[in-house]
Amino acid sequence: MEPKTINVDSEKLEDLSQKLSLHFWGKRCDIPVLWNGRLTKSMGRFMFSSRGRTRTALRIELSKHAVRFIPPEIFIAVLLHELCHYHLFIQGQPFEDGHPVFEEELRRVGAISTNVVQLPQKGFELYCSKCHERLGSRKRMNTKHYLSACCKAQILKKEAWLGECKYPGEILKHSKVRLSSNHVKKV
Numbered sequence: 001m002e003p004k005t006i007n008v009d010s011e012k013l014e015d016l017s018q019k020l021s022l023h024f025w026g027k028r029c030d031i032p033v034l035w036n037g038r039l040t041k042s043m044g045r046f047m048f049s050s051r052g053r054t055r056t057a058l059r060i061e062l063s064k065h066a067v068r069f070i071p072p073e074i075f076i077a078v079l080l081h082e083l084c085h086y087h088l089f090i091q092g093q094p095f096e097d098g099h100p101v102f103e104e105e106l107r108r109v110g111a112i113s114t115n116v117v118q119l120p121q122k123g124f125e126l127y128c129s130k131c132h133e134r135l136g137s138r139k140r141m142n143t144k145h146y147l148s149a150c151c152k153a154q155i156l157k158k159e160a161w162l163g164e165c166k167y168p169g170e171i172l173k174h175s176k177v178r179l180s181s182n183h184v185k186k187v
């Protein structure tokens with residue numbers, strides 16, 4: 001599975017978040033929505049701080065890595081999931097994953113039920129240098145220490161993405177949002 005090259009322009013992400021926010025909640029999103037290059041176990045997250053009874057919304061982060069593997073409608077559904085956390089949070093409502101209020105909000109806007117993801121990992125495809133038979137794949141391997149079973153020849157390795165992108169969640173309602181170049185339309 002090859003990753004897509006996608007436009008990860010920060011301004012576009014910010015713009016999209018505002019449009020979704022205004023469309024579904026009639027309010028702007030007043031925290032930054034940013035890419036995080038190190039998020040690999042989840043597709044996104046909502047961050048807040050708490051000190052005593054004071055809780056402050058900080059930011060939404062989206063995985064720069066996951067976005068290259070997931071379909072665009074899943075990406076929108078993930079962004080909506082994080083925006084559900086944010087908007088319920090600022091309304092002082094229950095905003096935790098699994099809470100009925102939160103789950104209902106996910107359904108209302110057509111967000112994805114979870115932001116958990118399993119992503120392909122960088123590894124190697126192995127080949128026999130003599131007959132070019134494919135010998136499988138490995139996450140890492142020192143090919144100097146082995147010979148191919150077929151020809152007892154040197155093993156060649158080629159960088160590859162191993163595994164599939166998997167997310168257990170589903171979009172809770174088929175989102176009616178279609179994105180065009182400069183606005184979000186409800187159809």
Ligand SMILES: [Zn+2]
Nearest residue numbers: 081085097115
């Ligand atoms: Zn969540």
Ligand SMILES: [Zn+2]
Nearest residue numbers: 128131150151
């Ligand atoms: Zn061979």
